[in-house]
Amino acid sequence: xxxxxxxxxxxxxxxxxxxxxxxxxxxxxxxxxxxxxxxxxxxxxxxxxxxxxxxxxxxxxxxxxxxxxxxxxxxxxxxxxxxxxxxxxxxxxxxxxxxxxxxxxxxxxxxxxxxxxxxxxxxxxxxxxxxxxx
Amino acid sequence: xxxxxxxxxxxxxxxxxxxxxxxxxxxxxxxxxxxxxxxxxxxxxxxxxxxxxxxxxxxxxxxxxxxxxxxxxxxxxxxxxxxxxxxxxxxxxxxxxxxxxxxxxxxxxxxxxxxxxxxxxxxxxxxxxxxxxxxxxxxxxxxxxxxxxxxxxxxxxxxxxxxxxxxxxxxxxxxxxxxxxxxxxxxxxxxxxxxxxxxxxxxxxxxxxxxxxxxxxxxxxxxxxxxxxxxxxxxxxxxxxxxxxxxxxxxxxxxxxxxxxxxxxxxxxxxxxxxxxxxxxxxxxx
Numbered sequence: 001x002x003x004x005x006x007x008x009x010x011x012x013x014x015x016x017x018x019x020x021x022x023x024x025x026x027x028x029x030x031x032x033x034x035x036x037x038x039x040x041x042x043x044x045x046x047x048x049x050x051x052x053x054x055x056x057x058x059x060x061x062x063x064x065x066x067x068x069x070x071x072x073x074x075x076x077x078x079x080x081x082x083x084x085x086x087x088x089x090x091x092x093x094x095x096x097x098x099x100x101x102x103x104x105x106x107x108x109x110x111x112x113x114x115x116x117x118x119x120x121x122x123x124x125x126x127x128x129x130x131x132x133x134x
Numbered sequence: 135x136x137x138x139x140x141x142x143x144x145x146x147x148x149x150x151x152x153x154x155x156x157x158x159x160x161x162x163x164x165x166x167x168x169x170x171x172x173x174x175x176x177x178x179x180x181x182x183x184x185x186x187x188x189x190x191x192x193x194x195x196x197x198x199x200x201x202x203x204x205x206x207x208x209x210x211x212x213x214x215x216x217x218x219x220x221x222x223x224x225x226x227x228x229x230x231x232x233x234x235x236x237x238x239x240x241x242x243x244x245x246x247x248x249x250x251x252x253x254x255x256x257x258x259x260x261x262x263x264x265x266x267x268x269x270x271x272x273x274x275x276x277x278x279x280x281x282x283x284x285x286x287x288x289x290x291x292x293x294x295x296x297x298x299x300x301x302x303x304x305x306x307x308x309x310x311x312x313x314x315x316x317x318x319x320x321x322x323x324x325x326x327x328x329x330x331x332x333x334x335x336x337x338x339x340x341x342x343x344x345x346x347x348x349x350x351x352x353x354x355x356x357x358x359x360x361x362x363x364x365x366x367x368x369x370x371x372x373x374x375x376x377x378x379x380x381x382x383x384x385x386x387x388x389x390x391x392x393x394x395x396x397x398x399x400x401x402x403x404x405x406x407x408x409x410x411x412x413x414x415x416x417x418x419x420x
Contacts, residue, residue, distance in 0.1 A: 043216075046216060047215070048215055048216065048231055049215055049216025049217060049228065049231045050216070052216040052217075052219050052226075052228060052231075053216045053219075055219070055221075056210060056219045056220070056221055059221040059222070060221075074228060074231075077226060078219050078221055078226055081221050081222070081224040081226055082221035082222050082224075083222065
């Protein structure tokens with residue numbers, strides 16, 4: 001079985017990246033043997049729909065569980081359609097999270113836990129100027 | 135003649151300028167005002183038009199025929215906007231991300247994708263006294279203003295002096311709004327943010343080959359760097375509007391500056407005269 005964890009650097013000591021669609025990379029690991037591969041996330045730089053393309057990529061890797069910080073509605077829909085279990089709210093290092101998963105300390109989320117564009121950072125959206133109070 | 139009103143920074147006074155300019159010259163010219171700030175059209179608050187027509191704006195989005203689809207994934211691969219995803223035996227579409235380009239349908243090897251119109255907004259037309267009024271309105275929850283802006287622009291009349299109220303920023307909807315203008319009025323305020331975004335707007339209109347001039351609003355609120363920049367870049371400052379409680383009060387009541395303080399009409403007429411001079415000079419020199 002394979003689980004995918006959003007990460008910031010290519011090692012088990014990386015912190016879990018709080019963003020799903022726009023994380024730097026994923027560590028895809030077998031939680032029992034802790035063998036893992038690192039997959040770069042092309043969705044990080046997507047203009048829009050990052051979560052969708054990232055979720056599709058993850059689905060193609062035959063992953064059964066995704067562990068991340070936050071997951072938006074579109075990514076959640078794609079992952080769910082692919083029958084992938086989604087665990088949000090994860091913190092700490094990738095190694096710790098795998099341990100927690102093995103010990104049954106993590107529970108899956110039934111819905112997306114953040115709204116769309118949550119992981120895009122501050123500033124205006126890509127189609128709207130700054131400074132307007134709306 | 136088409137005069138677009140843009141700003142870079144939001145909330146600097148585009149609508150106040152658009153509506154006051156329209157109200158100031160309406161007795162001398164046939165004036166049309168097009169509100170192309172489709173995410174938040176608010177010129178109507180000031181001009182109070184009576185609307186006569188309303189038309190839906192739609193873009194074509196994919197509809198997948200599951201009977202024909204074999205989940206090859208070509209559609210998801212060719213979509214530049216991640217508006218379609220294929221996982222296992224599912225094709226998921228995200229109409230709110232779709233730009234309506236049709237690539238998925240065109241390139242589907244099994245002809246399994248049809249396109250169907252999806253309404254994203256409306257264009258309304260009407261009259262505000264003698265002013266012809268057009269406004270686009272993006273539906274709530276939609277994220278693609280540009281097709282609505284284009285529909286608004288299709289109603290630009292060459293028989294009128296057309297004033298186009300654009301949205302803030304310098305991205306696609308603004309480009310669509312100001313494209314083909316004879317002149318672009320840039321409205322800013324003398325603050326660091328106002329200056330920063332003005333520079334982006336100036337670069338944009340220069341790239342598009344549109345002559346521009348500045349209206350400096352809320353003068354007195356900041357410093358002189360906007361003026362210094364304009365001098366350096368040779369951008370004429372066509373009007374300075376002070377930071378004034380009376381003006382703010384009028385605005386908050388939905389009254390144009392031209393009607394609430396009629397002495398401003400002369401100033402806006404003068405702005406219009408200068409614009410004619412600049413565009414006239416430009417036409418004769420090219």
